[in-house]
Structure formats: structure tokens, C-alpha cells
Amino acid sequence: MTVNSNRLRIAIQKSGRLSQDSQALLTSCGLKINLREQRLIAHVENMDIDLLRVRDDDIPGLVMDGVCDLGFVGENVLEEVSLQRQMDNETYDYTVLARLDFGGCRLSIAVPQEEDYKSVKDLEGRTIATTYPRLLNRYLKQNGVNCRIVNLKGSVEVAPRAGLADAICDLVSTGATLEANGLKEVEVIYRSKAVLIQRRDLADEKQLKLIKKLMPRIQGVMQANE
């Protein structure tokens, strides 16, 4: 299967919290998605659109680099990648087309349940494990607290029990993961939802027209869900 550059390319999470809802939204908008095989690229049969099914963490970069035209991604990941790219002097341009009605979660600091926690000052000198080092660092700086940050790509919630950290900073949705790991949420540092983003330099007339056709449908589906 080859990549046809005339087709609009939309990045969606391959598997995870946003996958089902992103796909369902596109299906409700009338896209017939051919998902029979576990392929990276899924063709839309009735429109000039291809879906790129990738890891959510890769989606902001793919759109910012113009590899994909649109992307469904959590604001948490988008903000973390933006901060990282700003620091590394890389491009971090994008346009938010819509804030969506799914993927709601918060990025929070959590500590062991038995801990006597009063305020953010209690974190001074402690070690915090996270997948979001830049968002966490920004928050700690704003609050004048110095911590050591341990960067983990997964299994963040087991870090305190494993003796890797005193606290964690991770996404909380229902709170079940924290509960299951004997942790309690003590600070909310970022509230997030899924958004649809577009690359800044998109200029292809046909593709822009397609987006213009798609957007009212997305708004319509969201209104119907209210």
C-alpha cells in the first residue's frame, strides 16, 4: 500500500483511550473506514482520506512536521510535546479545529495513601515519576518547589511501591488506577480533553475543501451528543 499525498491524512491513536471515540466520531460523520486489517494506514472508501493509526504521543509531532494534515490527540500530550519542542527549538505550530467531547482526564500528582500531605511544599526535595516531565516541571517552577523528576514511559503508578519515586504525576480519569496502587490524588496540574488539530501550513485547495465539509459534520455530531 502506498501513501498518496493528495489524500487528506488524519492521525488517530491506534489503541488507547481515544481510539474508539475518534473512530466513532469519524464514522458518525459519514466516513466509511476500511479497518479490516491491522494496518498502519486505513483507507476511507468514500472520501479522499487516509487514517494513520499511530501512538498518541507521536500525533502532535506528525502534525507539526506536516507529515499528517489532521490529528486527534489529548491536550495533555499536545501541551507536553509543544513544551518539549519549544525547548529544543523545533517547530511546534498547529491550529485547533475543535475541542471534542471525549477523552476528558486530569494530570495529577499522587502520593501514597498513608502519607500526611498538606500542600505542594511537602514535595520539596522529593522524587516524582512521570511521563509528562515538562508539564510537571512548569507546575513545580510556578509553585517554587524543587523536585527530582524521573522520566518513565509507562507503569508510572507502580514507581512509589518499587522504590523509584516518592510520588507520581500521571493521568487520572476514573481514579481506579490510583486506588489500585494505594495512591491518592493531591494536586491537579492540568485538565485535558481530546482535540482535533490541523497542520499550520496546509495549502492544498482540495484538502482544505474537504476539511470545510467535515467540520460542520463534527460540530453536528457533538451537538447531537449533548
Ligand code: PRP
Ligand atoms: C492513563 C494513566 C493511567 C490511567 C488512569 O493511561 O496512565 O494508567 O489512564 O485512568 P483511571 O483513573 O480511569 O484508572 P492511558 O489510558 O492514557 O494510556 P497511556 O498511559 O498508555 O497513554
Ligand code: ZN
Ligand atoms: Zn500514550
Ligand code: MG
Ligand atoms: Mg497508562
